[in-house]
Amino acid sequence: MLSRLAKRSIMSVSGSLKPKFDKVFGKVDELKPQFIETLGKAVAIPAVSGDESLRPMVVKKAHFLVEELQRLGFSDVQLKQLGTQPPPVEDQKLQLPPVVLSRYGNDPNKKTLLVYGHYDVQPAQLSDGWETEPFKLYVDEDKQLMRARGSTDDTGPLLCWLNVVQAHKESGVELPVNLITCFEGMEESGSIGLEGLIAEETDKYFKGVDAVCISDNYWLGTRKPVLTYGLRGCNYYQTTVEGPGADLHSGIFGGVIAEPMVDLFQVMNSLVDAKGKILIDGVNEMVAPLTEKESKLYDNIDFDVDDLNSASGSKTSFYDNPKDILMHRWRYPSLSLHGIEGAFSGQGAKTVIPAKVHGKFSIRTVPDMDSDKLNKLVSDHCDKAFKKLGSPNKCKTELIHDGNYWVSDPHNASFTAAAKATKVVYGVDPDFTREGGSIPITVSFQELLKTTVMLLPVGRGDDGAHSINEKLDISNFINGMKTMAAYLHFYAESPEK
Amino acid sequence: MLSRLAKRSIMSVSGSLKPKFDKVFGKVDELKPQFIETLGKAVAIPAVSGDESLRPMVVKKAHFLVEELQRLGFSDVQLKQLGTQPPPVEDQKLQLPPVVLSRYGNDPNKKTLLVYGHYDVQPAQLSDGWETEPFKLYVDEDKQLMRARGSTDDTGPLLCWLNVVQAHKESGVELPVNLITCFEGMEESGSIGLEGLIAEETDKYFKGVDAVCISDNYWLGTRKPVLTYGLRGCNYYQTTVEGPGADLHSGIFGGVIAEPMVDLFQVMNSLVDAKGKILIDGVNEMVAPLTEKESKLYDNIDFDVDDLNSASGSKTSFYDNPKDILMHRWRYPSLSLHGIEGAFSGQGAKTVIPAKVHGKFSIRTVPDMDSDKLNKLVSDHCDKAFKKLGSPNKCKTELIHDGNYWVSDPHNASFTAAAKATKVVYGVDPDFTREGGSIPITVSFQELLKTTVMLLPVGRGDDGAHSINEKLDISNFINGMKTMAAYLHFYAESPEK
CATH class of the missing domain: 3.40.630.10 (Zn peptidases)
Incomplete structure (x- = not known):
């Protein structure tokens, strides 16, 4: 045909x-x-x-x-x-x-x-x-x-x-x-x-x-x-929280010292909500507004929700229509939590209090986000979220790599x-x-x-x-x-x- | 001498x-x-x-x-x-x-x-x-x-x-x-x-x-x-969140699907605060009240904050006096976050959305905590925290092992x-x-x-x-x-x- x-x-x-x-x-x-x-x-x-x-x-x-x-x-x-x-x-x-x-x-x-x-x-x-x-x-x-x-x-x-x-x-x-x-x-x-x-x-x-x-x-x-x-571009970050001089036993130190893992969870949990909304002040404001002309580009694209579900092997989409799905894939930023380096990651059980942990996350960038400004917003947000904890540990957030x-x-x-x-x-x-x-x-x-x-x-x-x-x-x-x-x-x- | x-x-x-x-x-x-x-x-x-x-x-x-x-x-x-x-x-x-x-x-x-x-x-x-x-x-x-x-x-x-x-x-x-x-x-x-x-x-x-x-x-x-x-005893738990059929690329799916990692962070972050306080309803209530007689047992113990600092290799204690430190080590429960299985845990950067992640945490138990009751409180708490997210993913919390x-x-x-x-x-x-x-x-x-x-x-x-x-x-x-x-x-x- x-x-x-x-x-x-x-x-x-x-x-x-x-x-x-x-x-x-x-x-x-x-x-x-x-x-x-x-x-x-x-x-x-x-x-x-x-x-x-x-x-x-x-x-x-x-x-x-x-x-x-x-x-x-x-x-x-x-x-x-x-x-x-x-x-x-x-x-x-x-x-x-x-x-x-x-x-x-x-x-x-x-x-x-x-x-x-x-x-x-x-x-x-x-x-x-x-x-x-x-x-x-x-x-x-x-x-x-x-x-x-x-x-x-x-x-x-x-x-x-x-x-x-x-x-x-x-x-x-x-x-x-x-x-x-x-x-x-x-x-x-x-x-x-x-x-x-x-x-x-x-x-x-x-x-x-x-x-x-x-x-x-x-x-x-x-x-x-x-x-x-x-x-989309990708700015990849690492938040490091460190406290004790070495990994500790949770029996001896649990409840007594401030655990880097708990602090890291607090900081990383403040980045994005369960609906995919980025919670870092100023980030969503950098996104180019959707014009009517651009919106129309999404109207007749040959794509449906089943295509997404079949690709993800699940029905876990935030959106129930192709236009929202494609706009959030293509023209809106997203923030994903990838993992933690330095914590226990094996099968089974280990009663460790990790001394130094690196949380990995990335932001997919879109017009008109400025990479340098984004890096500063992310770093400031994490610093602020950590400061609020009043923790005696140390925390810093770094860019690992970016691509526009x-x-x-x-x-x-x-x-x-x-x-x-x-x-x-x-x-x-x-x-x-x-x-x-x-x-x-x-x-x-x-x-x-x-x-x-x-x-x-x-x-x-x-x-x-x-x-x-x-x-x-x-x-x-x-x-x-x-x-x-x-x-x-x-x-x-x-x-x- | x-x-x-x-x-x-x-x-x-x-x-x-x-x-x-x-x-x-x-x-x-x-x-x-x-x-x-x-x-x-x-x-x-x-x-x-x-x-x-x-x-x-x-x-x-x-x-x-x-x-x-x-x-x-x-x-x-x-x-x-x-x-x-x-x-x-x-x-x-x-x-x-x-x-x-x-x-x-x-x-x-x-x-x-x-x-x-x-x-x-x-x-x-x-x-x-x-x-x-x-x-x-x-x-x-x-x-x-x-x-x-x-x-x-x-x-x-x-x-x-x-x-x-x-x-x-x-x-x-x-x-x-x-x-x-x-x-x-x-x-x-x-x-x-x-x-x-x-x-x-x-x-x-x-x-x-x-x-x-x-x-x-x-x-x-x-x-x-x-x-x-x-x-103290130790009850070790695993919270599993799963969604997609396989690990996904964060470029393609970020911002579109509900990420198991984000849900897991929300659930685990609700367990304990940065001051070490367990936030699971009913847990602290099971702890035997401190009697005057017991309190006195802690009064003259040969221990000071420097001993703790030297053991942890840091100054990250929640408490500035030996009595509080020892009571929180010995007679109060604690909750530690140990790590995540199934997420990215290596060095560097990987733009993965993990499909199935297991969060590991444990609670150190003390009199008069009932292990079975604790397991139910933990599991109910996690279920409730997850439900609040309105996530399309699945979440379950299991005991891996306990010791009284x-x-x-x-x-x-x-x-x-x-x-x-x-x-x-x-x-x-x-x-x-x-x-x-x-x-x-x-x-x-x-x-x-x-x-x-x-x-x-x-x-x-x-x-x-x-x-x-x-x-x-x-x-x-x-x-x-x-x-x-x-x-x-x-x-x-x-x-x-």
Whole structure:
């Protein structure tokens, strides 16, 4: 049905693009068996960045990409080395996987698009519960899906860009933009070294980039394509309460000394209520007011409460309608209590009074929260809550790390082009979504390259990235390439950058 | 100085006992080098009950005791086997260390005293920070102390009983009571199997026991001898809150679902305030009122706030006077928060929303708290606190284990005899102390044998049991034996049982 929709939509495309789309889309369909075969070769390399012993496999996959890029005529293909991996590592000399840079086209009259993807993957073992070998692509003809680790996260989408170039080449349609690839091999392990590389290449390899497109997220659900224009940030804190010189026996000291755990519970309990409301003065006031225009963006998004319940494996939502759920996931801050370091955390019973405990919590940030101001509000709140106790212990609250939120204008040239492309391929307008989580590299690209970034997902919300039986539907794979191809043309045509 | 005091005191002892004490005490002094030598042989066996690989050493120490008992003329010496150690163990067939039973005397006209001690010890390694080899007795002539693992806990005090018998024998003074020894080898690992043995031997080996004396605790401080007449009990609880089907990502679900951690913090935070006050309705009401008579027991105890501060390594006491500190350690309940199982407990940052968390806390119990009633109050309180949240999660509170408090009458025949003995040896009245912790076997002896129990400590509060550089002062060793000896005579003389 989607394929029929796509054919019908092309009819409405402006005169000059229609024949190009016909040729490129036709070639994509024609090359489908080859694209699937190449994906099979790529996912067969167990490029698990989190497993030191598999580091040679990650490097092997980088070389596989280099060969593919060279075969397709990409130029200036480089493996950027990022040096040794910082501790904690077992092998002190462990080299970080290289970043694969390459270009296709270098025409000063064309716009330049940087596409980001990652070739490393999450760990996977058949014994985790996979139906088939995780590092062997299994094509399920009945369900029309491809199952393998990396199929959707992110080897499949990464290869889509290469396939788009191949389809242009073989159909004789000129690529309407200059393309730069930035494929990293450490995304599943914190993108170590990538931000430094971007900073270093801003005025070198990445000079002249007009827009960045990242294909490394998913549709919200399983039915409707989306474009993603926002991510929440994350400020992670640690509150430390310390008193006694060492852990004490609760028989001897219980009831006599002020216990750091009791103080920590009091402080952490003052941060958020059981309805999810953040209780720190001044935090909610920093949140950008909801405009009517923004509110409307949430009205027709294809999502319902059952989707949330099925994802959480429970019926524990605060909200009973999709709009409230999505707004609280995307555009409102949240505060989560993650755990305590230094207290008893094992099974069974231990009668310890922990001497020094670190409570861990984080706040998901949104526009227009200022990170520095937030840190001060949090620290002041905790200090005040602790002071109120009149405790003889010591308490301090620190930021462990922060990553800024990201929100783009979903009406800019890049998004508009991608929306048109989606409509052409899928026959429907995409939902404009945000995500509750963070992809720090998005902010890095935007801030360092001073350009717009768009997230253009290929796979669906049920693809099982990071889980067992990860898959990519063949229709998403094929339509993803077509959407990318059409996006390049619409973006090239756009008068704006 | 103590020795001069002791000599002077003997002058005031009633006529018939004085010559006996002179002889026995003289023999104890004479045999000092031999007693130290024997202690050296005993502590050289690394009888660490918590280390499976050292189990043969624990058994070896039991056999060492058997030889000593036989050498001294104890009769009916038995090694009671307790079967295999229950899981968790590496060696599924690991045998529990035997309990060493023996008798000295079997005269129906004499009272029968059961003395308890343990021959196993805590782990110790030179690299932990010991000044000398932990399993080699080091006699510090300057400080007049003996350093070794087990010197004070509990090999030294255990051997005191054997030495007392030897001193009587060699000085030609008849032992005034029948003695039964019960020496276990599993005390440092939960006394597994001992309660069962006591139950089994109540009407057999232990038939006719009039009183039990346990020498396995310490003076409150370093200057004044004490007799211990009470221990707090301990009821250990676990509150479990569960919601999602699995741990969730706080980016995606933060602010949208009710987090089990937030609910657990709310519930646990409602249990106790930062001043140590238990907030569970009905709990404080169960505590026996403080009578004027009891209050006076706390008036002259040799203890000050510095002792507490030095033990806790901090100045974090709720109270600024010894009486309040001791009453809150000994005669009031306390509630401690120990930790959380199932939450993030590592270093650094993890953005998890834990799906199922178990909060651990315990209440130290005192007279007249009823354990069953307490369990119900705790469970009801937690249920109510959780219900108030209106959370969609599930919450339940369970007892993990309980152990009853123990309080004896410090004016009974056994305590009165030991107080007289202390006065004779040390020249001062002992302090009557309780302890904040629990020694469950005390309650087992009292309840199963239906007799009185007394704790008669030998060592000082700074002996470092369970710590590095464990020691026993030579004066405590020698005066401990003399006190035990005198106690036997005063107890034998007492018209009561």
